[in-house]
Amino acid sequence: MEKLYNYIGGKLIDPVSNTWFDNFHPATGTVYSHIPDSDQRDVQLAVDAAEAAFPAWSTLAAEKRSEILSRLSDLIKRDLELLAQAESKDNGKPVSLARIVDIPRAVSNFEFFATAILHFATEAHAMESSAINYTLRQPIGVVGCISPWNLPLYLFSWKIAPALAAGNCVVAKPSEVTPMTAYLLSKLCIEAGMPAGVLNIVHGLGGKAGQAIVEHPKIKAVSFTGGTKTGAGLAATAAPMFKKLSLELGGKNPNIIFADCDFDAMLKTTLQSSFANQGQICLCGSRIFVERPLYEKFRDAFVEKVKQLKPGNPADEGTRMGAVVSQAHMEKVLSYIQLAREEGGTVLCGGERVVLEGELKTGWYIAPTVIEGLAFDCRTNQEEIFGPVVTIMPFDTEEEVLEMANSTVYGLAATVWTQHLTRAHRVANNLQSGIVWINCWLLRDLRTPFGGVKASGVGREGGFEALRFFTEAKNVCVKL
Numbered sequence: 001m002e003k004l005y006n007y008i009g010g011k012l013i014d015p016v017s018n019t020w021f022d023n024f025h026p027a028t029g030t031v032y033s034h035i036p037d038s039d040q041r042d043v044q045l046a047v048d049a050a051e052a053a054f055p056a057w058s059t060l061a062a063e064k065r066s067e068i069l070s071r072l073s074d075l076i077k078r079d080l081e082l083l084a085q086a087e088s089k090d091n092g093k094p095v096s097l098a099r100i101v102d103i104p105r106a107v108s109n110f111e112f113f114a115t116a117i118l119h120f121a122t123e124a125h126a127m128e129s130s131a132i133n134y135t136l137r138q139p140i141g142v143v144g145c146i147s148p149w150n151l152p153l154y155l156f157s158w159k160i161a162p163a164l165a166a167g168n169c170v171v172a173k174p175s176e177v178t179p180m181t182a183y184l185l186s187k188l189c190i191e192a193g194m195p196a197g198v199l200n201i202v203h204g205l206g207g208k209a210g211q212a213i214v215e216h217p218k219i220k221a222v223s224f225t226g227g228t229k230t231g232a233g234l235a236a237t238a239a240p241m242f243k244k245l246s247l248e249l250g251g252k253n254p255n256i257i258f259a260d261c262d263f264d265a266m267l268k269t270t271l272q273s274s275f276a277n278q279g280q281i282c283l284c285g286s287r288i289f290v291e292r293p294l295y296e297k298f299r300d301a302f303v304e305k306v307k308q309l310k311p312g313n314p315a316d317e318g319t320r321m322g323a324v325v326s327q328a329h330m331e332k333v334l335s336y337i338q339l340a341r342e343e344g345g346t347v348l349c350g351g352e353r354v355v356l357e358g359e360l361k362t363g364w365y366i367a368p369t370v371i372e373g374l375a376f377d378c379r380t381n382q383e384e385i386f387g388p389v390v391t392i393m394p395f396d397t398e399e400e401v402l403e404m405a406n407s408t409v410y411g412l413a414a415t416v417w418t419q420h421l422t423r424a425h426r427v428a429n430n431l432q433s434g435i436v437w438i439n440c441w442l443l444r445d446l447r448t449p450f451g452g453v454k455a456s457g458v459g460r461e462g463g464f465e466a467l468r469f470f471t472e473a474k475n476v477c478v479k480l
């Protein structure tokens, strides 16, 4: 059975403990490879390698760093099919999705920051004729990047690329639930000629390898994407050490549909925003609010479409709905469907585990689920489920829907469907959310600030925001 290795100091190496744990194939629920069970000793090796590489990497001309990142991007593009198959196998997502979303986005992430760094400028502030200030933006040193399982290579590269472009050396940990494409990336780094120690990838459990990254005194900044509870624990460790922190956390995103929307476009996109990647995208709209005159028409048309969305083998070309990522996650999602029933909800479709045939019968599949009849403030509508489950609720006024939409502790993304120009802008203005999509969903321009408010996070990724996070501003004041 295949073993994965840590990538430290430019080499693929065993974990110091010489122990590995199981990596599962969600489509069949079986073990298919082994993951290094790294601990603080491996993190120490990675920090040592990163520290040693930092002086040369941080002073290398931006054009040279850019060249290496571009080469890496080209190699990911070359291996797109192989990486898409690997991502699908590791995560349970349809290979068709990995092929058009996950891997192309990893290509773009490296290419985007390879070029962004060439345009990253610093500021100057003149004090009339008495002095001039200029602000340097210097790389921080060794930084940590920790990512989740839902968009494995996509989110891993979204952190690593700006950190490296800005001149930092990185100790990174992918999710232990989906480590495969990060492992394949480490091989591509070697092929791309990434200098040893510039990027180090340590595999392992969050509470062990991840915690060791957050606790390490020489890791000066941590960029984290994952659950809100994990983020809170991470902040509790890192804040007293005065580390720079970027936290991209959970969500419970509203999808607000007004009666005057373009119905067909809304329906098509709402199907995606509800169930893409089995609903396991932090940006999925899991609470659908529909203006009352449209409610029944929407409900009937939506449920009919959702019933046609059948979970299938993620490796099949035609599959649009794959497996959820793990048994524990499947059980969590099913427990929320049970909670919704207890809270008085009516399951309009789905609502159960799906058992497929043959070797897939032990896989982790859930029928896409639509629930109505729940109060906006019940637990099902307040807590993140992060699976193929949405609730639908009618509303009468703009004020009412804003109150319901803003009622959760989260504030990551929101979607608004209306043809009414001023209302669209007014609602966007009043939503407590870091990102608002009007008449679209997940339309991404990598230059825009990305992140959430409230319990959905602290800080912004994307564009120059990311390069600012991964640098320290130093102001120099010169008396004239």
Ligand code: NAD
Pocket (backbone or CB within 6 Å): 146, 147, 148, 149, 150, 151, 155, 173, 174, 175, 176, 204, 205, 206, 207, 208, 209, 210, 211, 212, 214, 225, 226, 227, 228, 230, 231, 233, 234, 248, 249, 250, 251, 281, 282, 384, 386, 412, 452, 456, 457
């Ligand atoms: P998670 O918090 O369980 O794990 C995320 C990462 O943190 C993993 O690599 C894990 O090993 C690591 N980790 C766990 N405990 C740690 C610790 N004590 N110290 C350091 N690292 C630790 O999250 P998950 O289940 O992998 O991902 C799902 C969550 O991620 C959802 O809540 C989802 O909303 C969120 N998410 C947010 C965004 C966003 O951009 N805001 C994007 C994707 C996913």
